[in-house]
Amino acid sequence: MTRLFVNVDHVATIREARKTQEPDPLKAALMAEKVGADGITVHLREDRRHIQDKDVRIIHNNIGTKLNLEMAAVDEMVAISLELKPYQVSLVPEKRQEITTEGGLDVCSQIPELIDIRKRIKNEGILFSLFVDPDIDQLEACREIKADSIEINTGNYSELVAPKDVETELLRIQKASKYASDMGLRVFAGHGLNYDNVKAIVTIPEVEELNIGHFLVAQSVYVGMENAVKRMIKIIEMAQS
Ligand code: PXP
Numbered sequence: 001m002t003r004l005f006v007n008v009d010h011v012a013t014i015r016e017a018r019k020t021q022e023p024d025p026l027k028a029a030l031m032a033e034k035v036g037a038d039g040i041t042v043h044l045r046e047d048r049r050h051i052q053d054k055d056v057r058i059i060h061n062n063i064g065t066k067l068n069l070e071m072a073a074v075d076e077m078v079a080i081s082l083e084l085k086p087y088q089v090s091l092v093p094e095k096r097q098e099i100t101t102e103g104g105l106d107v108c109s110q111i112p113e114l115i116d117i118r119k120r121i122k123n124e125g126i127l128f129s130l131f132v133d134p135d136i137d138q139l140e141a142c143r144e145i146k147a148d149s150i151e152i153n154t155g156n157y158s159e160l161v162a163p164k165d166v167e168t169e170l171l172r173i174q175k176a177s178k179y180a181s182d183m184g185l186r187v188f189a190g191h192g193l194n195y196d197n198v199k200a201i202v203t204i205p206e207v208e209e210l211n212i213g214h215f216l217v218a219q220s221v222y223v224g225m226e227n228a229v230k231r232m233i234k235i236i237e238m239a240q241s
Pocket of ligand 1: 090192212214
Protein backbone atom coordinates (compact mmCIF):
# COMPACT_ATOMS: atom_id res chain seq x y z
CA MET A 1 0.00 0.00 0.00
CA THR A 2 1.08 3.56 -0.65
CA ARG A 3 2.82 4.93 2.44
CA LEU A 4 1.21 7.86 4.23
CA PHE A 5 3.33 10.57 5.82
CA VAL A 6 1.27 12.98 7.89
CA ASN A 7 2.38 16.60 7.84
CA VAL A 8 1.72 18.23 11.23
CA ASP A 9 2.76 21.81 10.33
CA HIS A 10 -0.70 23.22 10.80
CA VAL A 11 -1.02 21.86 14.30
CA ALA A 12 1.85 24.25 15.01
CA THR A 13 0.06 26.98 13.03
CA ILE A 14 -2.81 26.87 15.54
CA ARG A 15 -0.40 26.91 18.46
CA GLU A 16 1.57 29.82 17.02
CA ALA A 17 -1.66 31.83 16.65
CA ARG A 18 -1.45 32.25 20.43
CA LYS A 19 2.22 31.45 21.04
CA THR A 20 1.23 28.92 23.71
CA GLN A 21 1.85 25.19 24.19
CA GLU A 22 -1.28 23.76 22.60
CA PRO A 23 -1.98 22.06 20.31
CA ASP A 24 1.25 20.10 20.33
CA PRO A 25 2.49 18.80 16.93
CA LEU A 26 4.30 15.91 18.65
CA LYS A 27 1.06 14.76 20.26
CA ALA A 28 -0.65 14.90 16.86
CA ALA A 29 2.24 13.01 15.25
CA LEU A 30 2.03 10.25 17.86
CA MET A 31 -1.72 9.95 17.31
CA ALA A 32 -1.20 9.68 13.54
CA GLU A 33 1.42 6.98 14.08
CA LYS A 34 -0.79 5.09 16.49
CA VAL A 35 -3.37 4.49 13.76
CA GLY A 36 -0.93 3.56 11.03
CA ALA A 37 0.80 6.59 9.52
CA ASP A 38 4.12 5.46 8.05
CA GLY A 39 5.93 8.67 8.85
CA ILE A 40 5.70 12.29 9.91
CA THR A 41 6.53 15.32 7.80
CA VAL A 42 7.38 18.81 9.00
CA HIS A 43 8.37 21.87 7.02
CA LEU A 44 10.81 24.08 8.92
CA ARG A 45 10.24 27.35 7.12
CA GLU A 46 12.83 30.10 7.15
CA ASP A 47 10.30 32.45 8.76
CA ARG A 48 9.37 29.82 11.40
CA ARG A 49 5.72 30.63 10.95
CA HIS A 50 4.53 27.26 12.23
CA ILE A 51 7.07 24.51 13.04
CA GLN A 52 9.90 25.73 15.29
CA ASP A 53 13.42 24.29 15.55
CA LYS A 54 12.57 22.67 18.86
CA ASP A 55 9.53 20.94 17.32
CA VAL A 56 11.71 19.27 14.71
CA ARG A 57 14.08 17.97 17.36
CA ILE A 58 11.35 16.82 19.73
CA ILE A 59 9.40 15.10 16.96
CA HIS A 60 12.53 13.46 15.57
CA ASN A 61 13.51 12.16 19.01
CA ASN A 62 10.10 10.88 20.00
CA ILE A 63 8.32 9.39 17.02
CA GLY A 64 8.55 5.69 16.32
CA THR A 65 8.34 5.99 12.55
CA LYS A 66 10.32 8.22 10.19
CA LEU A 67 10.79 11.96 9.93
CA ASN A 68 10.65 13.64 6.53
CA LEU A 69 12.06 17.16 6.88
CA GLU A 70 10.86 19.61 4.24
CA MET A 71 13.06 22.64 3.83
CA ALA A 72 14.38 25.27 1.46
CA ALA A 73 17.68 24.68 -0.33
CA VAL A 74 19.59 27.16 1.83
CA ASP A 75 22.70 26.81 4.00
CA GLU A 76 20.89 27.36 7.28
CA MET A 77 18.50 24.46 6.64
CA VAL A 78 21.16 22.18 5.25
CA ALA A 79 23.19 22.70 8.45
CA ILE A 80 20.16 21.87 10.62
CA SER A 81 19.43 18.71 8.65
CA LEU A 82 23.03 17.52 8.77
CA GLU A 83 23.04 17.86 12.55
CA LEU A 84 19.62 16.29 13.05
CA LYS A 85 19.91 13.49 10.48
CA PRO A 86 16.24 12.83 9.74
CA TYR A 87 15.21 9.82 7.66
CA GLN A 88 14.62 12.03 4.64
CA VAL A 89 15.13 15.61 3.50
CA SER A 90 12.72 17.02 0.90
CA LEU A 91 13.74 20.24 -0.75
CA VAL A 92 10.92 22.65 -1.53
CA PRO A 93 10.85 26.16 -2.95
CA GLU A 94 10.04 28.84 -0.42
CA LYS A 95 8.85 32.40 -0.72
CA ARG A 96 8.28 34.59 2.29
CA GLN A 97 4.94 35.98 1.08
CA GLU A 98 3.31 32.69 0.06
CA ILE A 99 0.54 31.11 2.12
CA THR A 100 1.79 27.62 1.31
CA THR A 101 4.28 26.05 -1.12
CA GLU A 102 3.08 27.38 -4.45
CA GLY A 103 4.79 25.14 -6.97
CA GLY A 104 7.57 22.68 -7.48
CA LEU A 105 11.24 23.46 -7.13
CA ASP A 106 12.92 24.88 -10.23
CA VAL A 107 15.56 22.17 -10.33
CA CYS A 108 16.71 23.03 -13.87
CA SER A 109 18.03 26.45 -12.84
CA GLN A 110 20.12 25.29 -9.85
CA ILE A 111 21.68 21.98 -10.80
CA PRO A 112 25.22 22.60 -9.42
CA GLU A 113 23.90 23.97 -6.12
CA LEU A 114 21.52 21.02 -5.69
CA ILE A 115 24.24 18.49 -6.52
CA ASP A 116 26.34 20.03 -3.76
CA ILE A 117 23.48 19.81 -1.25
CA ARG A 118 22.68 16.24 -2.34
CA LYS A 119 26.28 15.18 -1.68
CA ARG A 120 26.30 16.70 1.81
CA ILE A 121 22.92 15.19 2.72
CA LYS A 122 23.72 11.74 1.31
CA ASN A 123 27.07 11.71 3.12
CA GLU A 124 25.09 11.56 6.34
CA GLY A 125 22.96 8.67 5.09
CA ILE A 126 19.85 10.82 4.74
CA LEU A 127 17.45 10.16 1.86
CA PHE A 128 17.25 13.09 -0.56
CA SER A 129 14.00 14.06 -2.27
CA LEU A 130 12.96 16.96 -4.52
CA PHE A 131 9.46 18.43 -4.72
CA VAL A 132 8.72 19.14 -8.39
CA ASP A 133 5.92 19.82 -10.82
CA PRO A 134 5.06 16.97 -13.22
CA ASP A 135 7.33 18.41 -15.88
CA ILE A 136 9.73 16.29 -17.95
CA ASP A 137 12.56 18.87 -17.97
CA GLN A 138 12.43 19.10 -14.19
CA LEU A 139 12.49 15.31 -13.91
CA GLU A 140 15.52 15.10 -16.17
CA ALA A 141 17.26 17.63 -13.92
CA CYS A 142 16.34 15.54 -10.84
CA ARG A 143 18.04 12.57 -12.45
CA GLU A 144 21.13 14.65 -13.13
CA ILE A 145 21.24 15.60 -9.47
CA LYS A 146 20.93 11.93 -8.51
CA ALA A 147 18.08 12.48 -6.10
CA ASP A 148 16.71 9.35 -4.44
CA SER A 149 13.17 10.41 -5.10
CA ILE A 150 10.87 13.09 -6.36
CA GLU A 151 7.63 14.25 -4.82
CA ILE A 152 5.21 15.28 -7.54
CA ASN A 153 3.34 18.45 -6.74
CA THR A 154 -0.37 17.64 -6.76
CA GLY A 155 -1.29 21.21 -5.80
CA ASN A 156 -2.47 22.17 -9.26
CA TYR A 157 -4.44 18.91 -9.63
CA SER A 158 -6.14 19.49 -6.28
CA GLU A 159 -7.29 22.99 -7.23
CA LEU A 160 -8.87 22.13 -10.57
CA VAL A 161 -12.63 21.75 -10.71
CA ALA A 162 -13.74 21.02 -14.29
CA PRO A 163 -13.56 17.24 -14.82
CA LYS A 164 -11.75 17.66 -18.14
CA ASP A 165 -9.04 19.80 -16.51
CA VAL A 166 -8.68 17.33 -13.65
CA GLU A 167 -8.32 14.48 -16.15
CA THR A 168 -5.65 16.34 -18.12
CA GLU A 169 -3.60 17.13 -15.02
CA LEU A 170 -3.98 13.58 -13.74
CA LEU A 171 -2.65 12.28 -17.04
CA ARG A 172 0.32 14.63 -16.68
CA ILE A 173 1.00 13.27 -13.18
CA GLN A 174 0.66 9.67 -14.40
CA LYS A 175 3.09 10.25 -17.27
CA ALA A 176 5.57 12.06 -15.04
CA SER A 177 5.40 9.26 -12.46
CA LYS A 178 6.21 6.61 -15.08
CA TYR A 179 8.93 8.74 -16.64
CA ALA A 180 10.61 9.34 -13.28
CA SER A 181 10.30 5.74 -12.19
CA ASP A 182 11.76 4.49 -15.49
CA MET A 183 14.79 6.71 -14.80
CA GLY A 184 15.27 5.08 -11.41
CA LEU A 185 13.76 7.81 -9.26
CA ARG A 186 11.32 6.79 -6.56
CA VAL A 187 8.04 8.63 -6.87
CA PHE A 188 6.06 10.34 -4.11
CA ALA A 189 3.19 12.82 -4.31
CA GLY A 190 1.58 15.51 -2.24
CA HIS A 191 -0.05 18.86 -1.76
CA GLY A 192 -3.75 19.60 -1.50
CA LEU A 193 -4.81 15.96 -1.19
CA ASN A 194 -8.08 15.03 0.51
CA TYR A 195 -10.40 12.03 0.90
CA ASP A 196 -11.71 12.42 -2.66
CA ASN A 197 -8.80 13.50 -4.84
CA VAL A 198 -6.36 11.07 -3.20
CA LYS A 199 -8.11 8.09 -4.79
CA ALA A 200 -6.85 8.69 -8.33
CA ILE A 201 -3.34 9.45 -7.09
CA VAL A 202 -2.97 6.16 -5.22
CA THR A 203 -4.00 4.19 -8.28
CA ILE A 204 -0.84 5.41 -10.04
CA PRO A 205 1.40 2.34 -9.64
CA GLU A 206 4.67 4.30 -9.34
CA VAL A 207 3.50 6.50 -6.45
CA GLU A 208 4.94 4.97 -3.28
CA GLU A 209 4.46 7.66 -0.68
CA LEU A 210 2.11 10.56 0.06
CA ASN A 211 2.50 13.68 2.15
CA ILE A 212 -0.80 14.99 3.45
CA GLY A 213 -1.13 17.81 5.96
CA HIS A 214 -3.67 20.59 5.83
CA PHE A 215 -6.72 18.45 5.10
CA LEU A 216 -5.95 15.98 7.89
CA VAL A 217 -5.35 18.73 10.45
CA ALA A 218 -8.60 20.38 9.33
CA GLN A 219 -10.49 17.10 9.67
CA SER A 220 -8.96 16.49 13.07
CA VAL A 221 -10.77 19.62 14.34
CA TYR A 222 -14.02 17.75 13.72
CA VAL A 223 -13.16 14.13 14.41
CA GLY A 224 -9.71 14.04 16.01
CA MET A 225 -6.37 13.20 14.42
CA GLU A 226 -6.71 9.46 14.93
CA ASN A 227 -10.07 9.24 13.17
CA ALA A 228 -8.96 11.54 10.34
CA VAL A 229 -5.83 9.50 9.63
CA LYS A 230 -7.65 6.19 10.05
CA ARG A 231 -10.20 7.25 7.44
CA MET A 232 -7.52 8.40 5.01
CA ILE A 233 -5.73 5.04 5.33
CA LYS A 234 -9.00 3.18 4.77
CA ILE A 235 -9.71 5.25 1.63
CA ILE A 236 -6.21 4.56 0.28
CA GLU A 237 -6.64 0.84 0.99
CA MET A 238 -10.02 0.72 -0.71
CA ALA A 239 -8.82 2.64 -3.77
CA GLN A 240 -6.01 0.12 -4.18
CA SER A 241 -8.01 -3.05 -3.64
N1 PXP B 1 4.38 18.22 0.05
C1 PXP B 1 5.05 19.38 0.15
C2 PXP B 1 6.39 19.46 -0.50
C3 PXP B 1 4.55 20.47 0.86
O1 PXP B 1 5.25 21.61 0.93
C4 PXP B 1 3.30 20.32 1.50
C5 PXP B 1 2.75 21.46 2.31
O2 PXP B 1 3.61 21.71 3.38
C6 PXP B 1 2.63 19.10 1.39
C7 PXP B 1 3.18 18.07 0.64
C8 PXP B 1 1.33 18.85 2.06
O3 PXP B 1 0.35 19.64 1.49
P1 PXP B 1 -1.03 19.80 2.21
O4 PXP B 1 -0.79 20.49 3.51
O5 PXP B 1 -1.84 20.62 1.25
O6 PXP B 1 -1.60 18.42 2.40
